[in-house]
Amino acid sequence: xxxxxxxxxxxxxxxxxxxxxxxxxxxxxxxxxxxxxxxxxxxxxxxxxxxxxxxxxxxxxxxxxxxxxxxxxxxxxxxxxxxxxxxxxxxxxxxxxxxxxxxxxxxxxxxxxxxxxxxxxxxxxxxxxxxxxxxxxxxxxxxxxxxxxxxxxxxxxxxxxxxxxxxxxxxxxxxxxxxxxxxxxxxxxxxxxxxxxxxxxxxxxxxxxxxxxxxxxxxxxxxxxxxxxxxxxxxxxxxxxxxxxxxxxxxxxxxxxxxxxxxxxxxxxxxxxxxxxxxxxxxxxxxxxxxxxxxxxxxxxxxxxxxxxxxxxxxxxxxxxxxxxxxxxxxxxxxxxxxxxxxxxxxxxxxxxxxxxxxxxxxxxxxxxxxxxxxxxxxxxxxxxxxxxxxxxxxxxxxxxxxxxxxxxxxxxxxxxxxxxxxxxxxxxxxxxxxxxxxxxxxxxxxxxxxxxxxxxxxxxxxxxxxxxxxxxxxxxxxxxxxxxxxxxxxxxxxxxxxxxxxxxxxxxxxxxxxxxxxxxxxxxxxxxxxxxxxxxxxxxxxxxxxxxxxxxxxxxxxxxxxxxxxxxxxxxxxxxxxxxxxxxxxxxxxxxxxxxxxxxxxxxxxxxxxxxxxxxxxxxxxxxxxxxxxxxxxxxxxxxxxxxxxxxxxxxxxxxxxxxxxxxxxxxxx
Numbered sequence: 096x097x098x099x100x101x102x103x104x105x106x107x108x109x110x111x112x113x114x115x116x117x118x119x120x121x122x123x124x125x126x127x128x129x130x131x132x133x134x135x136x137x138x139x140x141x142x143x144x145x146x147x148x149x150x151x152x153x154x155x156x157x158x159x160x161x162x163x164x165x166x167x168x169x170x171x172x173x174x175x176x177x178x179x180x181x182x183x184x185x186x187x188x189x190x191x192x193x194x195x196x197x198x199x200x201x202x203x204x205x206x207x208x209x210x211x212x213x214x215x216x217x218x219x220x221x222x223x224x225x226x227x228x229x230x231x232x233x234x235x236x237x238x239x240x241x242x243x244x245x246x247x248x249x250x251x252x253x254x255x256x257x258x259x260x261x262x263x264x265x266x267x268x269x270x271x272x273x274x275x276x277x278x279x280x281x282x283x284x285x286x287x288x289x290x291x292x293x294x295x296x297x298x299x300x301x302x303x304x305x306x307x308x309x310x311x312x313x314x315x316x317x318x319x320x321x322x323x324x325x326x327x328x329x330x331x332x333x334x335x336x337x338x339x340x341x342x343x344x345x346x347x348x349x350x351x352x353x354x355x356x357x358x359x360x361x362x363x364x365x366x367x368x369x370x371x372x373x374x375x376x377x378x379x380x381x382x383x384x385x386x387x388x389x390x391x392x393x394x395x396x397x398x399x400x401x402x403x404x405x406x407x408x409x410x411x412x413x414x415x416x417x418x419x420x421x422x423x424x425x426x427x428x429x430x431x432x433x434x435x436x437x438x439x440x441x442x443x444x445x446x447x448x449x450x451x452x453x454x455x456x457x458x459x460x461x462x463x464x465x466x467x468x469x470x471x472x473x474x475x476x477x478x479x480x481x482x483x484x485x486x487x488x489x490x491x492x493x494x495x496x497x498x499x500x501x502x503x504x505x506x507x508x509x510x511x512x513x514x515x516x517x518x519x520x521x522x523x524x525x526x527x528x529x530x531x532x533x534x535x536x537x538x539x540x541x542x543x544x545x546x547x548x549x550x551x552x553x554x555x556x557x558x559x560x561x562x563x564x565x566x567x568x569x570x571x572x573x574x575x576x577x578x579x580x581x582x583x584x585x586x587x588x589x590x591x592x593x594x595x596x597x598x599x600x601x602x603x604x605x606x607x608x609x610x611x612x613x614x615x616x617x618x619x620x621x622x623x624x625x626x627x628x629x630x631x632x633x634x635x636x637x638x639x640x641x642x643x644x645x646x647x648x649x650x651x652x653x654x655x656x657x658x659x660x661x662x663x664x665x666x667x668x669x670x671x672x673x674x675x676x677x678x679x680x681x682x683x684x685x686x687x688x689x690x691x692x693x694x695x696x697x698x699x700x701x702x703x704x705x706x707x708x709x710x711x712x713x714x715x716x717x718x719x720x721x722x723x724x725x726x727x728x729x730x731x732x733x734x735x736x737x738x739x740x741x742x743x744x745x746x747x748x749x750x751x752x753x754x755x756x757x758x759x760x761x762x763x764x765x766x
Contacts, residue, residue, distance in 0.1 A: 579594045595648065691715060
């Protein structure tokens with residue numbers, strides 16, 4: 096029968112609602128139960144599109160014997176890391192400290208007081224390659240709890256103290272963000288840049304979205320050719336690789352190899368929202384036809400595959416597809432089964448001539464690039480016949496649509512929807528796609544109507560029903576960013592006002608003593624420590640996101656208070672940025688905008704110059720046709736920095752000169 100997860104809104108938790116494990120959601124009741132029963136807590140953390148989470152669930156959590164042992168000896172708590180990033184962050188620090196690595200599923204054993212005494216990630220059902228089985232681990236922990244209780248509890252308390260102390264020590268003293276610091280960060284990125292395959296470092300490779308935006312802004316501000324080379328090479332290699340869906344658009348979460356050929360197949364909203372904006376900005380800067388195509392196809396993916404009936408955007412598509420083992424029989428989860436092809440399958444769909452031609456274009460070989468002789472489609476060579484290429488892609492996409500499809504995690508996460516709102520709104524106005532702007536407006540409306548509850552932001556919703564988990568700092572920063580872009584695109588002041596409300600809550604309840612920000616509010620649930628992470632995950636860190644939103648709001652409203660708050664937040668990010676800028680790319684992007692002003696552009700009663708003004712690559716520039724920045728100004732294009740304005744531009748030449756518009760992308764419909 097269903098367990099306590101049956102009423103949750105998280106698709107990940109609902110995946111486990113029929114497990115024989117008596118799962119509890121995270122909360123005080125579970126820890127009270129553990130205290131009353133005098134047993135430890137088994138904390139299992141994952142997310143819906145996680146391949147190895149599914150594997151461990153099938154191997155262990157669906158096994159009746161294993162579940163019976165878990166139920167007898169533990170209180171078992173299941174957490175969706177995407178709903179509770181604070182819980183995930185705190186216990187991931189523990190896992191990394193104890194094992195030297197992290198990942199999901201994360202498995203942590205806690206005292207009833209929530210103090211961790213043992214941690215790991217995936218555990219197999221039987222001993223494997225030097226790794227004990229999950230059942231052996233459960234028995235060992237149970238034995239230690241019974242026979243060495245004092246040692247276990249002392250260890251848990253000690254680990255909790257050490258993790259909290261290490262987190263405090265990692266913060267570092269604030270320092271001014273300078274041009275020299277940004278230059279050094281670009282040099283640091285250059286040392287890890289892969290000139291052959293693009294990207295940074297070696298396998299596995301994750302799309303470095305925030306770092307690419309930093310490099311774009313650095314190039315725009317300085318003209319540094321090396322920055323532009325790293326951007327263009329990385330974007331081209333990713334767009335040609337298997338990490339990019341060559342038939343329908345959209346990027347997978349990461350590549351398991353250095354060449355971007357074989358992805359880990361889940362597709363995340365946060366990746367695609369950020370990459371849509373990166374490729375849009377690359378098109379704006381260079382006029383690249385490839386960048387424009389990827390922008391359009393990624394927008395189509397968001398709207399076609401991730402949009403929910405309520406107008407928001409779902410979190411992810413799964414890595415796995417359920418494939419039938421035999422007609423009428425049940426299925427099994429197969430990673431990437433929707434997406435991979437053999438030469439014979441291409442011929443079956445396209446015929447001999449087109450099938451052989453497509454195999455050459457997409458790098459599909461008899462040996463295969465993936466598993467069992469199948470290949471991930473990559474753009475191995477440029478198509479010599481564009482019309483044939485378009486026709487072949489359409490036929491393959493139609494055939495693929497008839498295959499079993501991956502599951503969708505349809506919860507709406509506020510922060511990631513904020514990223515999508517910003518990307519679609521900006522892309523819609525630059526590429527003359529009003530439908531994208533409309534989609535951004537509808538997503539923003541959902542967030543304000545459903546997620547904004549009693550003056551606070553909630554983290555998630557599903558099917559229009561808001562979740563109970565409080566928004567964290569990234570939710571406030573990313574949603575504010577999206578609303579501020581929407582204000583610039585639509586001229587509607589309600590988005591500016593709502594962004595101001597979000598930033599007001601952040602400054603009242605999340606700010607730290609040094610001017611930086613905590614990831615949770617001052618009245619949030621108390622954990623082992625109050626999370627404060629300066630490093631980007633695949634999405635911008637909450638601190639960098641809020642710094643960027645504060646800076647943009649200041650530019651739009653001439654608010655010195657918000658600019659000073661942005662400057663303090665940016666200063667608090669400098670220690671992390673100086674240590675490893677590759678993990679603080681959005682801080683660098685915000686810093687580049689801060690150093691550049693950013694430019695404050697008001698286009699007043701000159702619709703003929705609006706499109707040209709929006710093509711500026713000035714780092715972090717804001718461009719509006721109405722609102723506080725435009726109020727009371729004469730006709731023309733007004734370019735200001737630091738609240739000091741140049742003479743209004745009234746010709747295209749003057750606009751290009753003042754805003755540094757060097758490229759007029761040929762596909763722009765606004766110029």
